[in-house]
Amino acid sequence: MPNRLALARDVLKQAEIHTGVRSVTPYDNDESVYRVPHYLSAVFPHGINYGSVIELSGSLAVCMLVGGIIAEYGGWVAHVGIPEWSWDVALKSGIRTEKCIAITDVKHELNAVLSSLIDGCSVVIVSSSLVPKKYQRTLERKARSRRCVVVSWGSWQGSSQHIDATIREIHGSVLREATGITEIGPICGIDYEITSRAGSTCVNFSKKGWCGA
Numbered sequence: 001m002p003n004r005l006a007l008a009r010d011v012l013k014q015a016e017i018h019t020g021v022r023s024v025t026p027y028d029n030d031e032s033v034y035r036v037p038h039y040l041s042a043v044f045p046h047g048i049n050y051g052s053v054i055e056l057s058g059s060l061a062v063c064m065l066v067g068g069i070i071a072e073y074g075g076w077v078a079h080v081g082i083p084e085w086s087w088d089v090a091l092k093s094g095i096r097t098e099k100c101i102a103i104t105d106v107k108h109e110l111n112a113v114l115s116s117l118i119d120g121c122s123v124v125i126v127s128s129s130l131v132p133k134k135y136q137r138t139l140e141r142k143a144r145s146r147r148c149v150v151v152s153w154g155s156w157q158g159s160s161q162h163i164d165a166t167i168r169e170i171h172g173s174v175l176r177e178a179t180g181i182t183e184i185g186p187i188c189g190i191d192y193e194i195t196s197r198a199g200s201t202c203v204n205f206s207k208k209g210w211c212g213a
Contacts, residue, residue, distance in 0.1 A: 034070050034149070039212030042199035043163065051144040052160035055128070055152045059165035059192060061089050063151050065203070065210055066163075067123050068094030070149055075099075075122025080114060081106055081130040082153065092209040111135045118148045128154035161196060168193045168202060168213075 033047030048054070048069065056063050060082065071077050071094050078101040079085055085102065101121065106113055110130060117124045118139065131139070140158040143150045152159060171189040189206035191213045202213035 034073060036069055037210070039201060039203055039210075040069075040194070042201040043194050043196045045198050048149060049160065050147040050149065053140050053143060053150045053152060053156055053158060054161050054163060055154070055156045055159035056163045056165065057154060059167070060084060060153060061086075061093075061190075061205060062163070062165040062192060062194060063125050063153050064090050064093040064095060065205075066149075066151050067125050068210075070123040071095045071099065073122065076101065076120060077123050077125070078103070078117040078121045079125040080110075080117065081127040082125065089205070092205070092207070094209075106130065111139070114139055115142055118142050118146050118150070121148055123149045123151060125151040125153065128152040128156045131156075133157050164195045166193050167191070171206075 032050050035047050036044045048066070054066060056066065067077050076099050077095050080103045083104045085104070087097065090100070091097070101117065103113065114124065114126065114131070136157040139150065167190060169191040170187055172187045189204050191202055191204050193200060193202050204211050204213040
């Protein structure tokens with residue numbers, strides 16, 4: 001992992017030199033965090049800690065955004081119990097199909113499955129409604145020891161951070177307006193407001209991927 005991190009940081013640094021743009025927050029020497037794009041620095045001012053549990057509500061797409069940030073470092077991603085998963089959003093978030101494990105339906109031995117995924121992946125995205133609270137603390141300790149980030153879609157016992165995401169605006173052609181109803185044609189972008197205890201920011205998702213709004 002350290003060699004991959006060093007390579008990723010060197011590539012990013014060279015890109016910043018050529019473009020004259022610094023895209024991430026300045027904690028270059030910290031080997032315990034994943035750096036985030038500059039437009040998320042208000043929400044993650046110190047980056048995303050290795051081995052942390054992030055409790056996220058309001059948007060599955062933003063779960064993928066967080067997963068994609070970690071995936072950029074070359075590790076494996078897993079998502080469990082999320083049949084609503086969109087591969088189009090995942091790919092545009094930086095999650096590659098060849099390094100992603102998808103388990104949409106886990107009826108037996110969920111705790112063992114999650115424990116194994118935490119052993120081998122850099123980030124595991126899971127619907128917290130599937131995981132009994134008595135197991136959440138155990139898996140949180142396992143994630144910390146294995147330096148795996150768990151992104152919980154929903155509340156999680158022992159989470160390191162709570163993130164709330166809400167849709168602020170949907171962009172597209174207005175087809176029809178009525179009292180309390182607006183029909184929008186092909187959607188070309190969605191603005192999200194993302195909030196943590198540290199701060200909040202607005203981001204946009206479109207066919208080009210994520211950017212600041």
